[in-house]
Amino acid sequence: EAGVTQFPSHSVIEKGQTVTLRCDPISGHDNLYWYRRVMGKEIKFLLHFVKESKQDESGMPNNRFLAERTGGTYSTLKVQPAELEDSGVYFCASSRDRGLGGANVLTFGAGSRLTVL
């Protein structure tokens, strides 16, 4: 089965510009997650979709970040306007279901590296 695909692999933009990252989860996976690692920090949770609905967006840093998952398939994460501190690697992950008792296995994509100049 194809894995989780993220595009672009690397994006370089100027401060104030807009960037849209895309994630294609594994086919049939209802759960889709966004995480990110900014320079020198740990990987942090951003949000979680179940199909097209946002289940948990408690990790979204501010309203410059907008995530969508129309039709419950692929997802986009838009940063508008981008700031210097948004630079980092954005990871998408998907899973078939939550599993029972926390036995949830996530498959991650390779990430989209964002550089804001």
Added chain:
Amino acid sequence: DAKTTQPNSMESNEEEPVHLPCNHSTISGTDYIHWYRQLPSQGPEYVIHGLTSNVNNRMASLAIAEDRKSSTLILHRATLRDAAVYYCIPALYGQNFVFGPGTRLSVLP
């Protein structure tokens, strides 16, 4: 969220076993213990998970202490490809994964 403590780094020789420890003394009774790893320039990759009993799969073994306050990931024969950052993540149903700094494993040829 349960807090974890892992060594910042470890070294191993190729073809030798590696034991990666994790302390999670505040774990609750229903938290699964997950291990993921991140190879250079890749996203995190699932390794193994368990609840109470020791677990084995093709990648590794997971030994869970009887009191569940610690666990050990065992790579039976380290290869150069196993050089990565290994994350121990207690996971409660309905909550999302919290990644710590992990253990950076270096494998020497």
